[in-house]
Amino acid sequence: MFLSGDYRLKYDVVVVGAGVAGLNTAYEIASKGFNVAIIESKPRNRIGDKTCGDAIGTHHFNELGWKPSEDIIDHIYSGVKIYDPTEEYAIEVPGEGVSVNRIKFGQWLLKRALDHGAILLDRHVLLKIVVSNNFVVKALVKESGKPGLKEVEGKVFVDASGAKPALRTKLPLEWPVSERPYMTDYNIAYREVVELEKPLEKDIEYAVIYLNTEIAPGGYWWFFPKSRDGLIVNVGLGVIWDGKYNPRFNYERYLRKRFSGKLIHRGGGLVPTRRPLPTLVWRNVVVVGDAAYTVNPVHGGGIGSSLLASSIVSKYIIESLEKGVINEETMWGMNREYMVAYGAKQASLDILRMYLQKLSDEDFTWLIKNRIVDGESIYMLSSKADLAREIVHNISSMLRLLGKPSILNQLRTLKKYMDLVKKLYLDNYPDKPSELAKWIVEVERIYDKYRSIIGYDPGERVKW
């Protein structure tokens, strides 16, 4: 249902943000008969208009058990190709993926949620919240072009407002979901969709990633073809968000000429590249998607994992609403389920992400040229939970052969810490909220230790 200007102000669930995470949450909960409102600052017809690389591994849809309709798929990839900084050497990572048409995908997710009874308050911005007796009771929202604030009440509030979270940053600081990350926990990205003057001559069937610390320090640059004729491409880069680098500037300097053509879309944005929030729920607030950093820390892909996380949190919100008792205890199961499904892998890849951010162009070339890592091991690394054993097993044997003991030692330490945090998230995740604070201290201790071993300065915390 879509109502404009006239709507009920009391809902079971108030979802802030109509990105993939919010729309899927709204759909899942509304389809069980609960009243759901979606608050979104964009106008309805721009929902889905997200600056993105648009690439998603097909396995995500297989795991979700549904897939978007054919007209939403712009292009199909047979895998990912990763080039070293000299661009002479490349690794092919197997695994089918697709380029989605983000607007159509967003509109499709929106329609699905509205068809199941969710209500959209588009052009509404969440500005404030009201906390009473330790629960959020109201969201104060401003409708574009209208005076004053409206009050929207809910039993559960879901923050799905993206990388710069709008709701959880307004919560009391002692609530663990209000955690402030380091700036370096993000990449800042810029990308353009371009219709090229001449079609691509190679790699049309791949999502292509380039490692290059001059062009994309602390990240990578990419070109993801978006049409079968090789004429439309999504080109961009992400750099570590430490205040030193500007991705737009680097795009102009290094990529503009190489991909000249007619501009179709341009934009920038933040991508969380870290482990998930320590808990996705506190009191009656649930956090999901980029707002909870449910993103792969190494490649920054977050569409699939946001959908997965939103399905998981929805299940526990529904259960809690059915029981009529809403708090972090009744919804705690979502944390364990998410950590097993994806969060522990993220935690482990967060360690790898910091390691990769310390490598030089020479290191990358050496690793790729000597085939120290192959496509299969990278596939294991990015898609399966049990990845460290795979990659270090291969690397160890190769390195022994090639005699790079310093890198071998670094990789042994990397494996040790990747395993340690995985265990912490899988086996030692707290059974109840009262044990969370102690667990967080242990998590911080291990990450701090690894940072100090590799000389990684995380810099400042974000100001929001």
Ligand SMILES: Cc1cc2nc3c(=O)[nH]c(=O)nc-3n(C[C@H](O)[C@H](O)[C@H](O)COP(=O)(O)OP(=O)(O)OC[C@H]3O[C@@H](n4cnc5c(N)ncnc54)[C@H](O)[C@@H]3O)c2cc1C
């Ligand atoms: C440049 C770039 C490239 C990327 N490339 C890829 C890729 O190729 N593949 C991939 O899988 N992932 C990619 N990602 C990551 C992916 O886009 C995100 O992980 C995913 O879209 C997160 O979805 P979300 O629903 O959590 O957040 P979002 O899609 O950001 O949605 C949040 C919504 O909340 C709304 N909102 C925010 N504040 C308020 C407020 N105060 N009031 C009301 N509404 C509000 C916003 O308007 C927005 O619609 C990329 C990200 C970037 C920035």
